[in-house]
């Protein structure tokens with residue numbers, strides 16, 4: 001890993017990046033972000049770090065909106081050289097507080113996929129509730145269907161979250177009530193500041209400039225877990241709700257969790273029936289636009305080295 005990093009920076013200093021960049025010039029890098037705020041736990045990108053990333057792509061790449069990339073590709077199968085697209089998922093308030101001012105200052109387009117049912121509802125995402133329960137618990141261990149777990153161990157959140165993804169909403173609620181008992185923490189009625197979501201008014205303000213607001217379902221449930229009326233509510237009612245509030249068409253759908261097993265043919269049929277233009281996932285591939293109902297993206301974390309590997313096309317060389 002350290003050797004890789006040294007070789008990486010030698011390559012950067014000696015101009016080797018130009019070769020990678022040139023090799024990847026027809027490969028659009030669609031970046032996927034979630035949280036940007038000052039945070040010591042490493043769960044969010046610091047606004048200063050995000051500004052540094054955005055300045056770098058503005059200087060060295062062709063940053064366009066997802067909408068523009070897709071419409072150009074649909075028209076003549078062409079992709080502008082050195083294209084980078086910025087997207088954000090979920091609908092947290094920190095987008096309005098930290099991302100929007102930076103994108104406005106730099107005049108960079110960004111797509112924001114919001115979970116329609118959560119806007120202003122004062123509800124919070126269950127993965128965040130899980131984080132809260134583990135953070136505030138004084139207990140050392142808990143027993144779960146996956147065995148005994150240490151509350152403060154690094155991977156505990158992930159192990160429990162993975163288990164929750166396999167449960168129906170009802171089963172997950174039962175599981176959470178047992179977790180609260182075991183961890184001796186009660187979830188507050190009010191959403192804590194860190195997990196606040198945007199309001200319709202803020203979305204309306206942003207959608208009038210450089211931000212495209214698109215849909216990330218109604219309740220952030222996995223699309224592979226719903227069908228029939230429930231699927232229509234997640235895909236179609238969510239779209240109508242955003243359109244009614246913003247008075248603008250919604251054309252993009254971002255699959256919650258976004259891995260290959262998290263959506264299926266029935267999901268895609270529902271998207272087509274609701275007149276979406278595309279569906280977007282949460283993993284990268286060598287040909288991001290090959291399937292317009294499974295557009296692929298690069299998750300971006302807090303590591304600047306990994307960010308540079310993505311934007312200069314070094315990660316591209318490892319994809320199939």
Ligand SMILES: [Zn+2]
Pocket residue numbers: 089090216220256257
């Ligand atoms: Zn999400």
